[in-house]
Amino acid sequence: MQKFKGIDYFNLESLLTEDEKMVRNSVREFVDSEIIPIIEDHYMQGTFPHELVKKLAELGVFGITLPQKYGCAEMNNVAYGLVMQELERGDSGVRSFASVQSALVMYPIFTFGNDEQKDYWLPKLASGEKIGCFGLTEPDYGSNPGGMVTQAEKVDGGYKLNGAKMWITNGTISDVAVVWAKLDGVVHGFLVEKEFDGFTAPEMKGKHSLRASITSELILQDVFVPEKNLLPNTNNLRSPLMCLNQARYGIAWGVVGSMMECYSTALSYAQSRIQFSKPIAAYQLTQNKLVYMLTEITKAQFLNLQLAKLKDKEEVKHTHISLAKRNNCEIALDIARVAREILGANGILSEYPIMRHSANLESVKTYEGTHEMHTLILGADITGFEAFE
Amino acid sequence: MKIVVCVSHVPDTATKIVVGSDNKTIDANGVTYVLNPYDEIAVEEALKTKEAQGGDVVVVSVGPDNNKESIRKALAMGADSGVLLKDDNYRDSVGVAKALAEEIKAQDAQIVFFGKQSVDYDNSIVGQLTAEMLGYNCVSVAVDLKLDGEKITAEREIEGGREVIETSLPAVITCQKGLNEPRYAALKGIMAAKRKTIEEKDAAVSENSVEILEMKKPAPKEPGKIVGTDSSAVPELVRLLKEEAKVI
Numbered sequence: 001m002q003k004f005k006g007i008d009y010f011n012l013e014s015l016l017t018e019d020e021k022m023v024r025n026s027v028r029e030f031v032d033s034e035i036i037p038i039i040e041d042h043y044m045q046g047t048f049p050h051e052l053v054k055k056l057a058e059l060g061v062f063g064i065t066l067p068q069k070y071g072c073a074e075m076n077n078v079a080y081g082l083v084m085q086e087l088e089r090g091d092s093g094v095r096s097f098a099s100v101q102s103a104l105v106m107y108p109i110f111t112f113g114n115d116e117q118k119d120y121w122l123p124k125l126a127s128g129e130k131i132g133c134f135g136l137t138e139p140d141y142g143s144n145p146g147g148m149v150t151q152a153e154k155v156d157g158g159y160k161l162n163g164a165k166m167w168i169t170n171g172t173i174s175d176v177a178v179v180w181a182k183l184d185g186v187v188h189g190f191l192v193e194k195e196f197d198g199f200t201a202p203e204m205k206g207k208h209s210l211r212a213s214i215t216s217e218l219i220l221q222d223v224f225v226p227e228k229n230l231l232p233n234t235n236n237l238r239s240p241l242m243c244l245n246q247a248r249y250g251i252a253w254g255v256v257g258s259m260m261e262c263y264s265t266a267l268s269y270a271q272s273r274i275q276f277s278k279p280i281a282a283y284q285l286t287q288n289k290l291v292y293m294l295t296e297i298t299k300a301q302f303l304n305l306q307l308a309k310l311k312d313k314e315e316v317k318h319t320h321i322s323l324a325k326r327n328n329c330e331i332a333l334d335i336a337r338v339a340r341e342i343l344g345a346n347g348i349l350s351e352y353p354i355m356r357h358s359a360n361l362e363s364v365k366t367y368e369g370t371h372e373m374h375t376l377i378l379g380a381d382i383t384g385f386e387a388f389e
Numbered sequence: 390m391k392i393v394v395c396v397s398h399v400p401d402t403a404t405k406i407v408v409g410s411d412n413k414t415i416d417a418n419g420v421t422y423v424l425n426p427y428d429e430i431a432v433e434e435a436l437k438t439k440e441a442q443g444g445d446v447v448v449v450s451v452g453p454d455n456n457k458e459s460i461r462k463a464l465a466m467g468a469d470s471g472v473l474l475k476d477d478n479y480r481d482s483v484g485v486a487k488a489l490a491e492e493i494k495a496q497d498a499q500i501v502f503f504g505k506q507s508v509d510y511d512n513s514i515v516g517q518l519t520a521e522m523l524g525y526n527c528v529s530v531a532v533d534l535k536l537d538g539e540k541i542t543a544e545r546e547i548e549g550g551r552e553v554i555e556t557s558l559p560a561v562i563t564c565q566k567g568l569n570e571p572r573y574a575a576l577k578g579i580m581a582a583k584r585k586t587i588e589e590k591d592a593a594v595s596e597n598s599v600e601i602l603e604m605k606k607p608a609p610k611e612p613g614k615i616v617g618t619d620s621s622a623v624p625e626l627v628r629l630l631k632e633e634a635k636v637i
Contacts, residue, residue: 018461022462022579023576059576075579
């Protein structure tokens with residue numbers, strides 16, 4: 001097993017606290033010994049590594065920033081980011097699993113739920129005893145979630161839900177889905193449990209990306225949801241968008257893990273691969289590629305660290321997160337492709353992690369707000385003109 | 390039961406080591422230090438012992454302030470408190486053992502865990518020396534351990550096999566790979582470690598009996614020799630392996 005040493009050209013390490021470094025190192029070791037040795041097989045076979053759920057829970061990566069009384073670590077956003085970065089160095093699918101559980105299930109229950117909901121669900125989700133998913137996107141409403149057609153209707157003792165959701169990470173294996181539906185035209189969140197009548201979550205097959213992660217549809221046909229499963233503090237589209245902000249923050253950090261993995265693979269390959277009697281790292285074209293990668297990784301690391309500081313001070317704007325998510329995903333995908341070029345034909349083999357990261361990043365660039373939507377969000381912020389409605 | 394686990398803070402095995410300008414120390418510049426890997430096994434065994442028997446796990450380390458990082462890691466894994474026996478200077482194995490023995494006596498620990506060696510100086514001797522100074526029984530290079538009241542049944546790794554031995558508390562155990570699988574420092578553990586105390590005191594005075602005269606890197610490997618590329622080279626290859634390399 002190879003130990004990953006990290007990429008830190010500007011000694012950003014010196015800006016981390018002892019706890020933050022310890023968290024990063026612990027998750028890094030975990031990824032080296034528990035994820036990297038098994039992930040290629042899962043990816044090739046298109047299976048989710050169920051064996052990791054309990055281990056990830058014991059490590060404490062679900063709901064990192066939430067209070068200790070729910071069994072969470074109650075750490076800051078730097079630690080949260082570093083955990084996402086290290087997990088995604090292993091695989092974007094594994095990071096997605098942790099992101100959804102934390103940012104899209106535990107966060108909304110913590111933020112919009114009542115005490116009874118929090119006390120029941122959060123410890124179980126933190127310990128991995130229960131798995132959750134987040135149902136916002138619909139087949140016809142991706143970038144425009146406000147157009148959703150999933151409906152909730154008030155009935156005696158609760159609500160009746162009808163509709164369909166798509167592209168739902170963890171859906172098929174979830175015990176609880178945070179489902180967003182319109183009640184009298186206003187978006188609310190509901191905790192839909194897997195055994196509710198009329199609720200099914202078939203897995204979507206045929207993915208070329210995030211193959212070690214489960215993606216599902218959620219189908220709701222006259223599903224009765226009891227009153228106690230309404231998230232009481234949700235009352236418009238802002239609520240699910242707040243969740244997405246949490247997840248996007250994790251993605252901005254996570255993809256730097258992919259960048260590091262692709263860069264360090266390409267660097268060591270270039271140093272040992274001999275063509276025309278010298279290592280390809282000795283050629284200017286290769287050096288140009290490696291320097292590009294390192295420069296972009298370093299810029300993304302600075303961006304993330306300041307983003308974390310702003311988030312910890314509660315001064316972060318959703319546009320800051322959009323900028324970081326947009327930039328880092330695009331760069332990560334570029335770096336994966338350039339790394340593949342350096343590895344030549346070898347780059348497409350599962351012996352190296354490049355192609356898996358590259359294919360995963362196509363999804364990561366698209367989910368939680370496409371590259372284009374983040375461009376328009378930022379465009380609207382700086383010009384004052386909304387270009388998407 | 391009071392359980393002590395002794396740990397050292399060593400250069401990460403993935404670090405490239407450079408000898409310092411005095412030729413007697415390593416250049417610490419850019420070197421990452423970690424909890425000695427064998428000591429992680431010792432910490433794990435101490436925690437398992439606590440989980441089975443109850444008690445308190447105290448982590449003890451001898452050395453400069455930086456050693457607190459490794460103590461902190463052991464606390465994050467689950468140990469209860471730490472003691473740093475401070476000494477900023479080089480201290481030989483006897484000196485380290487003396488400081489540890491004094492602290493272990495003060496703690497009145499019945500069982501003491503060490504890694505079988507530290508991966509910095511690799512002397513593989515501090516556990517045994519400490520046991521001798523305390524008059525405790527000692528099991529070195531343990532790969533299996535069972536504790537039943539006062540009785541200890543352990544397996545040791547020996548040349549070509551395993552040795553099963555019995556002894557009794559109080560005892561020092563030095564831990565080898567295979568004894569257990571050390572747990573990761575979990576996030577909650579890292580947060581909990583912030584509230585645990587590390588007591589600092591001066592290490593017992595000791596005169597070094599070993600002096601480091603010089604440190605040097607191993608000589609670089611000679612390039613290999615290609616005797617030939619087809620079967621006609623076999624006799625010459627066999628002759629060289631016999632007469633020059635003397636391996637067959």
